[in-house]
Amino acid sequence: MSNPDLDRLQPYPFQRLAALREPVTPPPDRPMISLAMGEPRHPAPAFVAEALIEHAHGLSSYPATKGAPALRQAICQWLSRRFQVPLDWLDAEHHALPVNGTREALFAFAQAMVDRTRPNARVLMPNPFYQIYEGAALLAGAEPHYLDATATGQPDFDAVPDAVWADCQLLYICTPGNPTGAVLSVDQLQQLIRLADRHDFIIAADECYSEIYPDEDQPPPGLLQACAEMGRSGFERCVVFHSLSKRSNLPGLRSGFVAGDAALLARFLLYRTYHGCAMPPATQSASIVAWSDEAHVRENRALYREKFDAVLDILGGPLGLAPPQAGFYLWPEVPGSDTDFTLGLWREEHVAVLPGSFLARDGGQGNPGAQRVRMALVAEPEACIEAAHRILRYLG
Numbered sequence: 001m002s003n004p005d006l007d008r009l010q011p012y013p014f015q016r017l018a019a020l021r022e023p024v025t026p027p028p029d030r031p032m033i034s035l036a037m038g039e040p041r042h043p044a045p046a047f048v049a050e051a052l053i054e055h056a057h058g059l060s061s062y063p064a065t066k067g068a069p070a071l072r073q074a075i076c077q078w079l080s081r082r083f084q085v086p087l088d089w090l091d092a093e094h095h096a097l098p099v100n101g102t103r104e105a106l107f108a109f110a111q112a113m114v115d116r117t118r119p120n121a122r123v124l125m126p127n128p129f130y131q132i133y134e135g136a137a138l139l140a141g142a143e144p145h146y147l148d149a150t151a152t153g154q155p156d157f158d159a160v161p162d163a164v165w166a167d168c169q170l171l172y173i174c175t176p177g178n179p180t181g182a183v184l185s186v187d188q189l190q191q192l193i194r195l196a197d198r199h200d201f202i203i204a205a206d207e208c209y210s211e212i213y214p215d216e217d218q219p220p221p222g223l224l225q226a227c228a229e230m231g232r233s234g235f236e237r238c239v240v241f242h243s244l245s246k247r248s249n250l251p252g253l254r255s256g257f258v259a260g261d262a263a264l265l266a267r268f269l270l271y272r273t274y275h276g277c278a279m280p281p282a283t284q285s286a287s288i289v290a291w292s293d294e295a296h297v298r299e300n301r302a303l304y305r306e307k308f309d310a311v312l313d314i315l316g317g318p319l320g321l322a323p324p325q326a327g328f329y330l331w332p333e334v335p336g337s338d339t340d341f342t343l344g345l346w347r348e349e350h351v352a353v354l355p356g357s358f359l360a361r362d363g364g365q366g367n368p369g370a371q372r373v374r375m376a377l378v379a380e381p382e383a384c385i386e387a388a389h390r391i392l393r394y395l396g
Helices: 004-008 013-021 046-054 056-060 069-083 102-113 131-139 163-167 187-197 223-230 264-276 281-291 294-321 337-347 381-395
Strands: 098-101 122-127 144-149 169-176 202-205 239-244 256-260 373-376
Touching: 004 131, 004 281, 013 337, 046 056, 046 281, 056 281, 069 098, 069 223, 069 281, 098 102, 098 264, 102 131, 102 169, 102 202, 102 239, 102 256, 102 264, 102 281, 122 131, 122 163, 131 144, 163 169, 163 187, 169 187, 187 202, 187 223, 187 294, 223 256, 256 264, 337 373, 337 381
Parallel strands: 122 144, 122 169, 169 202, 202 239
Antiparallel strands: 098 256, 239 256
16 A cells, blocks of 8 residues: 555656666776766865864754754845845745755645645646656646746746646746756746736745856846845745755755745645654754855856856857856757667767756657757866767767
C-alpha cells in the first residue's frame, strides 16, 4: 500500500540522461566535462564556512521551525535592499520563513496550498520547467497544466483561456527562467498579480537565479518588487522563493527562504511544523552572514560573465547564441534531435549536456524543449572553454 500518485511521477531528467548514455563508452583520452547539471562549482565563501564552524555548538538544542529572529530580519533586510521593498512593509515575524533549500520548499508549498476539495484543481507552470513543480502538483492531488515558452523564453500568459485560470489554484513562475534565462518584467508580474486577484489563485515565484545577471546596473526584478510598485504592502497572493545555492555558491548548505503574503506563510508554517524541517542553528548563523554580504555575490557574477564571454566567442556564431538575460544556462537549438546531439557529443567528445525534451512535456502542441539542449556554465572557466571547443569540433 502506498500513495498511488507516486506512480504518476516521471523519472528525473538526470535519471533519463544516465539511461540514455549507459550503452555508450566515451573516449577515455578526453576527461569528462559536465555542463548537464546546474550545480554551482565556484568556491564557497570562506567566511560562511567559518560562521558555520563557529556556531556548531548550537547542536545541543532544537531549532524553531520558523527560524531565529535574526535570520528572518537579515532576509527582510536583503529583500528590501535588493528589490526596493520598503523595510517597514516587511515584518520579520510574519513575512519571511527560512527553508532547507528551495527545492523542498517549492514542493511542500503545493501540499499546503492546494485545496483538494475543489474540483478540477490545476497547478500551472512554465514549460520547460523545474520538475519539482510537476511532482508537487501531482502529490498535492492537482493536475499540472503546462504553459509553453514562446520565443521570448517565457509563457504567453495572455493566451491562457479564462477557463484554465478559473481552475488554477497555484501558478509557479520561474524568473529568471530555468533553462531559458528569460526574465519577466515588472509589467508582466503585475499582470499576473491582477489575474491572481481576478481568478483567486496564488503565485509562487521561483527566483533562485535572480542574482546571476550580466549588467550590475540592471538586476532582474522580482514579484515583491512588482507588489511594491503597485502599493501592495500585504503582498496578497504572492510568495517568492530564494536560495543561497546559486547566489553564494552554497548548494550544500541547503539554505533559502520563502517570503510574501503573511496569511499564506502562516498556513505554510503550520504545515512545516508537522513536516519537521527546521533549519539547524549553525546553518542559520551561516545564512545570516551570507545574506548580509554582497561583495562575494558581485565576484561570483564577474566570474560567470567571464565564462559567458569566452564560451559565446566560440559557440555564439555556430549555434546562433546570445547571452541569456540572467542565470547560468545556455539554451541553444541544435542540429537534429536533442537526444541524438546529446548522445553524439558524449560519445565523441566526452561532454555532458542535458536534452531539452527531458525538461519539458508535450502539452498537445509538441515538446517545447525538443531540438534544444541545456548547457550549465558552472564548471571552472578553463573547463567551460575546453567544452566549448569540443562542442565546436563536434559540430564540424
